[in-house]
Amino acid sequence: MAKLAEPDDDQLLAAYAGGDSQAFRVLVERWQSRILNFLYRLVGDLHLAQDLRQEVFVRVARAAPTYLAQDKFSSWIYRIALRVAQTAMRKVGRERNRVVSLDAYENPDPDLNVTPLQVESDVPGPVAALEEAELARLLREGVEQLPDAERLVLVMRHYQDLNFREISEILDVPESTLKSRFYKAMERMRRYLRRVGVSERSWSDGH
Incomplete structure (x- = not known):
């Protein structure tokens, strides 16, 4: 049945x-x-x-x-x-x-x-957990430093896994504008990661 x-x-x-x-x-x-x-x-x-x-x-x-x-x-x-x-x-x-x-x-x-990240560590247990929490904190701070419009698109695209058409429907903003904001946000994040010494492997847009 x-x-x-x-x-x-x-x-x-x-x-x-x-x-x-x-x-x-x-x-x-x-x-x-x-x-x-x-x-x-x-x-x-x-x-x-x-x-x-x-x-x-x-x-x-x-x-x-x-x-x-x-x-x-x-x-x-x-x-x-x-x-x-x-x-x-x-x-x-x-x-x-x-x-x-x-x-x-x-x-x-x-x-x-x-912490939606895969953190590679040779140290098991609590130390690895602390490393993961610290990485999450650094990434969080990087996202918080973005301009509001760019941060919103990054959150919706990267963390909520919404596509640009869906984000456009929600925000009533053209897809081309959203893509521009997203890529600017990603570039700002890459510069931030280099500045704080975090490998870009820990920040993958996956899209």
Whole structure:
């Protein structure tokens, strides 16, 4: 017997709008990790990102009855998350958001991938873990130093693995502009890595 296809995001949101609370739980489970990672890359604070993730899904729930299915769900939820993050950053100030909390490394959220890197080390155990955390910190600082527009595109392309067409739909910015910002961001990161003595092998755009 053929396995029934899982409902897509639009169907789940429509079901929730019709009173099916379980449909919303499935939707949250499907998206919570991606949204947390996106928010964390933007605001730089794990606990704040967790709070903002909750706010994103509150807004999704409130907007469910008026959601128009012709709008791609992924673009829609990323726009909500971006607005939530931008509001938070204006409220607390950019300088605070540039501080990376050690809690992100010592007590990571299971949905958060703070070190999406392969770090080669001949030293096993805790020392290797410290080296990986230090590398992640340096990369994080490099990303934080980018101009806002370039940093946003880098986060969406490199960490969220969205293509330029998808990013264009979310931000309503031409693909050519996004590509220019992305490659400028990558070049800034390469210069930064050379300056801090980190091998470019640790920073692979993979695209």
